Amino acid sequence: MMAALGWPLRDFAVHLHRSGASLAFVAPEDQLLTATEINEWAWQGVAVNTAQFPWPQAPGYPAVWDEEAAVRTLRLMARGEANAAAIALMQAAKAHELPAFFDDDGLTLGAGEGGLTWPNDALPAEVPWRELHDIPTVLVTGSNGKTTTVRLLAAMFRKAGKRSGFNCTDGVFVGGECVESGDYSGPNGARRVLRDARVQAAVLETARGGILRRGLAVHRADAAIVTNISPDHFGEYGVHDLSDLADAKLVLARAIGEDGVLVLNADDALLLEKSAKLTCPLAWFSLDDNHPHLVAHRRHGGATCGVADGVLTLEIRGIRYRLGPVDAMPLTLSGSARYNIANIAGAALVAACLGLSAEVIAAVLAGFGASREDNPGRLERWRIGDVSVLLDYAHNPEGLSGLLTVARSVGASTGGRLGLLLGQAGNRDDGAIRELARTAAAAGPDFVVLKDLDGYMRGRAIGEVPGILRDELLRHGLPETNLRTILPEVEAAQAMLAWARAGDVVVLPVHNLAARAQVVTWLDAQVVDTR
The missing domain is CATH 3.40.1190.10 (Mur-like, catalytic domain)
Structure with a gap:
């Protein structure tokens, strides 16, 4: 197929792995969308041959079942994408030892204060090369x-x-x-x-x-x-x-x-x-x-x-x-x-x-x-009355372990309890989600509120990830009375503060940007109310 498009047949890479295979190859920089279609066409061809997937029926895409038709479709795609002027300017930038960036947003030569950008349909005939430069x-x-x-x-x-x-x-x-x-x-x-x-x-x-x-x-x-x-x-x-x-x-x-x-x-x-x-x-x-x-x-x-x-x-x-x-x-x-x-x-x-x-x-x-x-969203700290609050982005076992070590250090002088807000993105497998729960359990929290991560569900059902976390926490000895499930992230964070008393440390890993903004605004208001 690449030969039919006149592309160089070089630098192929096939990576076989547990869940399948990945294919990578070099394509002209002005025809990358066509390249992705070739990649998908090749993958679909293998899938159809092994009877794993039905033939795609969407019009305008290369036909897996008809190679000649696929060649015609991909040639039209490549012709529509090709931008010889952009390729020539990128080659000239390379000769001038300058960076170049080309995508749907335009062509940029140079970078930052040393760069200029043009629309793809209005590329310059002359470039002020001496005005362009790279930046650190x-x-x-x-x-x-x-x-x-x-x-x-x-x-x-x-x-x-x-x-x-x-x-x-x-x-x-x-x-x-x-x-x-x-x-x-x-x-x-x-x-x-x-x-x-x-x-x-x-x-x-x-x-x-x-x-x-x-x-x-x-x-x-x-x-x-x-x-x-x-x-x-x-x-x-x-x-x-x-x-x-x-x-x-x-x-x-x-x-x-x-x-x-x-x-x-x-x-x-x-x-x-x-x-x-x-x-x-x-x-x-x-x-x-x-x-x-x-x-x-x-x-x-x-x-x-x-x-x-x-x-x-x-x-x-x-x-x-x-x-x-x-x-x-x-x-x-x-x-x-x-x-x-x-x-x-x-x-x-x-x-x-x-x-x-x-x-x-x-x-x-x-x-x-x-x-x-x-450093917003990373180890942010509040003192609300006599309760210490830590807000962070910790999103994997190692990150959570480090954050909980800090929390224990903060609470060492007060002898207070440890409260933890816990959730995980839906694209982690069950084993990774359970590993996060084991990391939490190892810190011996006195109260855990389980949440969904709005915007990070990624195919999981509502409440599915908190259910896995809850099951693993129970398996590692946390009493059921110390666990609570509140799916909305902001409500879950507020419940943590409602539970806390003087000397306690509350740990809030919050990941969604909008939820974090609401939580931060609410925490700031609590500080004002306790003064």
Whole structure:
């Protein structure tokens, strides 16, 4: 079929996995919709041959049962998509060592303040190449800590005098302003950042789903970071175990050239193992500055960041910098939020590798997190009367475990009870949902309210996920009297506060943006009412 369209027959990849097979191939950048139709046509052909699915009947799509007709249909599709002028301009941009982005929104040459965008039907005959340039670009991925790391890096760029733009699960932000709200942690959000003419430095959250569905938003980046790898999203897009997940996230390495750097977590054994096959420059961070891998990396002139005697310590180009006591950094909550110490170390190392000064980095770390506006939805804290409330995005067992450790630390001085709001997205399999419940049970909560995640049902029936969580909590010894099911997220959060008494700690993992906004507004009102 590709030969019939005149496409090059090269770079095919077939990935066989537990739930089926994935096919990938190279196609012209101006005919990617046609490429997806070819992919689906090939898949349907196999499915029909094995009598697993009926023939598709939708008009206008390539016919599985008639190859000649399919060729005619796909040729028409390709002809309708083809944009020779865009291809020529992208090739010229490559010759000028400039990024180029082409999609339905238009063609962009350069990036941020150094970029220009044209509609696809009004491409320029002449391009002001001397006016165009790239901007510092960072890719951020990992199982946990992506958004916090993105926000830290954006704050560091701002402190260094550069107007930063970033995308994350909360939206697209430029210079502190939210320009789009929603989950923009994929290529669409990244391109919105890179096309904004105000942006002088781009920090791009790069989630697993976007990588597997659409790839990276950029061909090159100055730096990238993988915060960690932990079990999550198994069963989607051929990812069935940690090794698969690590391979997906380490696709970022392909965007790093000889003058860039990939920052990795040395406390993650799988990243240590996978790094042996990487060819791009690396830098390493750890909770322990004396981690053997950091010591060895420094011995060979590499950059590292870790904690030495309670002080975050950076070494780059052979010079060591003390960035400050971690217990004094607001984001660490007096050192109890160890996962945020890791996020801080990783972000500091990326910033240093990009040339930001140790003074700028230390200044940001000394204040970031003191205000809830610094990192909304991540370890936000309220004191309502004598009840401590923690609101977070924890969405997998490792994230929840870290959050509950912080909660126990907060409650240690009061001897109060622990209350937990618990839910999970419907696209996790039953085993993953039960693992989240086991993590919750291990913390010994005194009260658990089970909820649905509005907007994240993803094929599950109403109340189905809370039912699985409830069953697993009961199996692990939580009394039925300590469990309550309230499906709407906001009502569930309010019930937690109604249960709480002086000295208690209430943990609210809230994931839906609209629900979070309502909960935050309500919590703010409770603080006012108790003064």
